[in-house]
Amino acid sequence: MKIAVFGTGTVGRTLAAAFSSLGHEVVMGTRDPAETARRTEPGPMGGQPFNEWQAAHQSIRLETFGAAAEEGEMVVNATNGAASLAALAAAGGANLAGKVLLDVSNPLDFSQGMPPVLNPVNTESLGERIQRAFPDARVVKTLNTMNAGLMVDPGRLADGDHSVFVAGDDSQAKVQVTGLLQALGHRDIIDLGDITSARGAEMVLPLWLRLFGALGTPDFNFKVVREGDTV
DSSP states (O other): OEEEEEOOSHHHHHHHHHHHHTTOEEEEEESOHHHHHTOOSOOTTSOOOHHHHHHHOTTSEEEEHHHHHHHOSEEEEOSOGGGHHHHHHHHOHHHHTTSEEEEOOOOEEOTTOSSOEESSOSSOOHHHHHHHHSTTSEEEEESTTSOHHHHHOGGGTGGGOSEEEEEESOHHHHHHHHHHHHHHTOOEEEEEESGGGHHHHHHHHHHHHHHHHHHSOSOOOOOOOOTTOOO
């Protein structure tokens, strides 16, 4: 499958590399490919400069949002939540129409300092805003409740025995996303329902951030224990 990954930060790079390793043809979308390719400074979290990362992943091409979306059979939104709608608008609604749009972003608002808050929250979600802005796309919210390393390698923690959620209006899109999650190694995949259930998935983030601070590591995840499960 041809997968277009929007976002060149840690999450976008991690997902792009994982999809490529599974045999998919991957293209990354960014606002200005030439400028992105020239980046020699470490990322915001001290990560590898983009030009070094790209040199190690030469099969993954860098294109504009529009060109990447046009090529992709599936589009993955791994941009900063505050910039997601603008990035998808730059891709063009026609290039997203009919395609699964896998959204892993979170609407974190840093305007009031740390820790960030969610905006929107409770009565709406970023997933819903994306679906409303691009009604012909098939939006599925998933993977936003864990760090990038666990997104692509769930087995690194508790032998993969933890949960991931999907939310979206299109049942076949969720089936396709579920298959991709399983290929990454996820086993406990819980369908929360339609795209309004993305509210709950996004509202995990305030708790996730506090746990990060309390535990001192982002390498953790949530496990939904059902009646009859053995723990």
